Amino acid sequence: MFFMGVCFGILYDVLRVMRRLLPVGKIAVDITDVLYWVVVTAWAWYVQNQKAEGVIRFCQLLAVALGMLLYYIVLSPVVMWLLYTPIHFVGKLFAGAYRYIVRGIDAVGQAIHAFIQSRRKRDDL
Numbered sequence: 001m002f003f004m005g006v007c008f009g010i011l012y013d014v015l016r017v018m019r020r021l022l023p024v025g026k027i028a029v030d031i032t033d034v035l036y037w038v039v040v041t042a043w044a045w046y047v048q049n050q051k052a053e054g055v056i057r058f059c060q061l062l063a064v065a066l067g068m069l070l071y072y073i074v075l076s077p078v079v080m081w082l083l084y085t086p087i088h089f090v091g092k093l094f095a096g097a098y099r100y101i102v103r104g105i106d107a108v109g110q111a112i113h114a115f116i117q118s119r120r121k122r123d124d125l
Helices: 002-021 026-052 058-124
Strands: none
């Protein structure tokens, strides 16, 4: 149950990274938070029913909470950095490449346009 709490923390960090990379509004954040807690609650209830044969035990719920708490204190900053940094770097890399590609296409388009205009002017004379 402790490990399951750590998994819940990792899942929430993945959700946090996605929110940083994909700008969403407050309503979307609220909806994803509610969905996260619904999934986490259902998962914890299912596992607890399987392991404790339907008996709800406070110590198991405490183990899940302790796993999540210790994860957020000790590992969350490291995991957030490990998840966010490579994705952010690749995004910046492609954004730079995209910018140069668009500039190149724009320059070629302007050159073609200037060539066509010069041909029209020459043909008009």
